[in-house]
Amino acid sequence: MPSLFKNKKSKDNKKETEGSLPEEQELLMQSLEGNIANIKKRTGNSSDMVIRYIKIGERAAIQAAVIYIDGIVDNQSIQELLVDTMMKDDVFSEPITPQNAFTLLKEDVVGIGDVAILHTWSEVFPALMSGDTLILIDGNNHAMSAGTKGGEWRSIQEPTTQLVVRGSKEGFTESIAKNMPMVRRIIKSPDLWVETMKIGKVTQTDVSMMYINGIANDKIVKEVKQRLNQINIDSILESGYVEELIEDQTYTTFPTMYHTERPDIVAGNLLEGRIAIFVDGTPFVLIAPAVFIQFFQSPEDYYSRFDIATSIRFLRGNCGAFHAV
Numbered sequence: 001m002p003s004l005f006k007n008k009k010s011k012d013n014k015k016e017t018e019g020s021l022p023e024e025q026e027l028l029m030q031s032l033e034g035n036i037a038n039i040k041k042r043t044g045n046s047s048d049m050v051i052r053y054i055k056i057g058e059r060a061a062i063q064a065a066v067i068y069i070d071g072i073v074d075n076q077s078i079q080e081l082l083v084d085t086m087m088k089d090d091v092f093s094e095p096i097t098p099q100n101a102f103t104l105l106k107e108d109v110v111g112i113g114d115v116a117i118l119h120t121w122s123e124v125f126p127a128l129m130s131g132d133t134l135i136l137i138d139g140n141n142h143a144m145s146a147g148t149k150g151g152e153w154r155s156i157q158e159p160t161t162q163l164v165v166r167g168s169k170e171g172f173t174e175s176i177a178k179n180m181p182m183v184r185r186i187i188k189s190p191d192l193w194v195e196t197m198k199i200g201k202v203t204q205t206d207v208s209m210m211y212i213n214g215i216a217n218d219k220i221v222k223e224v225k226q227r228l229n230q231i232n233i234d235s236i237l238e239s240g241y242v243e244e245l246i247e248d249q250t251y252t253t254f255p256t257m258y259h260t261e262r263p264d265i266v267a268g269n270l271l272e273g274r275i276a277i278f279v280d281g282t283p284f285v286l287i288a289p290a291v292f293i294q295f296f297q298s299p300e301d302y303y304s305r306f307d308i309a310t311s312i313r314f315l316r317g318n319c320g321a322f323h324a325v
Contacts, residue, residue: 026121032063032138039067042125056086057096063138064101072131074150081111082133082146098139105135105144114147126204153178159261159283162299168264176206176280179263183210183276186267191215197228205236206280210266215273224275224288239279239286246288258290268302 029035036051043049052066066083085091092104106115114132118124124143128134131149156178159171172179180194189212196208207228211221227246236242239259247256260266261283266276269287277286301312 027119028121028124028136028141028143030139030141032065032136035136035143036065036067038121039124039128042121052083054083054087056101057092060087062096062098062101065136066133067128067136068133068148069128069131072151073133073148077112077148077150078133082135082148085109085111086135098137101137101140102135102142102144110144110146112146112148114145116145118143118145126198129204149177156182162260162262162265164299166300167302168262170263172261172263172283172285174281174283176208176278179278179283179285180208180210182263183266183270186263187212187270192270195225199228199231199233199242200236201234203235203237207236207242208278210270210276210278212270212273215271216275217273220289221275224277228277236279238282239277239284242277242279243286254292255295256290258287258294259284260287261285262299264302265299 029038039049046069048070050068050070054064054066056062056064064086066078066086068078086105086109091109093108094100094104096104102117106117116127118127118134119142124134124145127145131151132145133148135144135146153175154173156170156173158169170182172182184192191213192210193213194208194210196206198204199207209221209224209228224246228242231242231245233241233245243257243259249256258269266285266287270276274287274289277288279286298312304312
């Protein structure tokens with residue numbers, strides 16, 4: 001059977017299209033209005049982009065702006081932990097100036113995690129489009145991003161595929177931020193490692209690989225990471241894109257990767273030394289490498305006695321071979 005890690009080939013990603021957005025490495029300007037004008041120009045002055053002008057510091061002497069995309073942020077966090085706090089006079093430990101503003105904001109004011117200082121436009125736009133909130137200050141050629149991702153997501157529900165009588169009723173959702181913690185609640189080990197990258201020049205989709213250090217084969221981890229980094233495409237809309245672009249054999253009736261929307265199955269495979277690939281925007285997680293016997297396995301096999309589960313799996317294989325004949 002074709003294998004994911006057999007006969008490695010260099011592959012041209014045929015899904016790559018023309019019109020990819022160029023990489024912008026220019027530094028931000030010191031002018032607040034200049035920076036905002038550039039953001040409006042690049043985003044087409046989109047109607048869902050919110051720009052709030054505020055004044056901070058003693059006697060409200062410093063002009064600032066808070067920018068975010070409506071619908072993909074947590075509005076309550078922005079209002080309570082950013083805007084309201086920044087406008088108070090007594091929150092800064094020393095007099096604030098355009099030069100030290102971001103340092104003081106980061107240390108004294110912003111109570112949100114994932115705070116970063118951005119220097120170039122290539123850092124600004126991915127942060128803004130990912131649901132972070134930007135803070136710009138007049139007279140400073142940097143920007144600050146605060147992690148305010150939010151918006152409406154489908155709640156955790158029972159999987160629509162791989163239904164079980166006995167076992168967990170939780171299924172993955174379309175949010176990668178919700179999916180990975182569901183596995184961590186099962187495997188409470190510091191050796192459960194996650195590496196995240198962005199794939200897709202236009203979509204900038206978050207793709208994470210999860211594995212257990214010390215159980216997963218280091219060569220396989222390195223191979224999966226290398227293949228993910230080699231993907232060159234404009235968009236990743238579903239995990240099927242990743243599956244097609246990293247496997248060796250695409251013209252085969254046998255699947256070379258396993259996919260599931262159940263956290264318990266992912267946890268079971270991680271404990272067996274495999275690697276899980278999460279893609280933001282889909283509830284289906286890829287598992288690599290896949291072996292033939294996996295496709296005769298039921299989710300309930302994990303909850304049955306080993307002898308019964310093995311016997312039933314053997315029967316499934318024989319029945320499948322009988323029907324194929």
